[in-house]
Amino acid sequence: MLKISELSAQSGLSAHTLRFYEKHGLINASTRSEAGYRFYNEADVRRVEFVKTARNIGFSLDDIAQLLSIRVDKKSHSCQEVTDLTQHKLNEVNAKIEELQSMQQTLEILLDSCCGGPENATHCSIMEALDEGDIRDKARSNKK
Amino acid sequence: MLKISELSAQSGLSAHTLRFYEKHGLINASTRSEAGYRFYNEADVRRVEFVKTARNIGFSLDDIAQLLSIRVDKKSHSCQEVTDLTQHKLNEVNAKIEELQSMQQTLEILLDSCCGGPENATHCSIMEALDEGDIRDKARSNKK
């Protein structure tokens, strides 16, 4: 049985974060001492690790809540539910990557166009491009 | 001279957002009517467009504030300052892309491993991978 500081040390999550996750229904200390101190057993620790792994992959806490509800009763849930969640996350990630790659392209074009030297910015091609808004013609739509 | 709603229509930014940008020192209406209504002249509009362009590229409002301070006095600033800002942003974008690509890989591996069918999740390989935390061995470190 681990106290919160011990679980914190072991998991790398702060005690604050562990309590925060508890408040949001993700994890729990299955026992409490008389004084109310949290005690985590092995199953609790495994659940925390599950959360950590899912979070590292990029799942939101809401996603993780769903995954956990599947985890505690696997018989009542299908593989499809799990892949749906995963696919949905992948779609989000892909969309974000595309958006960032568009920014990346634009920024590279800007950097290529400018000397970057110590001369004053009166004729800086980056400033000109921003002023004219014509970057869009080269690398389009970094919109939200 | 444009009223705020006209500039809003023209720029695609809401009147709320225009006031918000003003509050944060990014833009300004150079004139006000007797009653206090904002009126934007051509230079104001160009500044708003500059902000919009920079924001579309992915610059933060803080970055944009810096770019604007260069813009109003180009003679006192160097091309290097501009490229430094741009390079810094590009580095951020690149880092974010790498992080997301790592998530992407992991999610693809997970999806490949699971049947995604209507059978119950008792032996779902995604759930197992999350439980064992061993996804990290294949696709590493999606950390913040």
Place this chain on the structure above:
DNA sequence: CTTGACCTTAGAGTCAACTCTAAGCTTATA
């Protein structure tokens, strides 16, 4: 028995970039 480290809670603060609300003027139209 005191010191200090650790634990508890409710609730506030942080970040970014908006987004919205309330309460009250102003302006244009019918």
Place this chain on the structure above:
DNA sequence: TATAAGCTTAGAGTTGACTCTAAGGTCAAG
């Protein structure tokens, strides 16, 4: 002249995931 549309401000709310604070209870060591 009345109504509706549009403008003003200060300030609060939103989102997500923490992060921290205050005020106080607990526990082990010396």
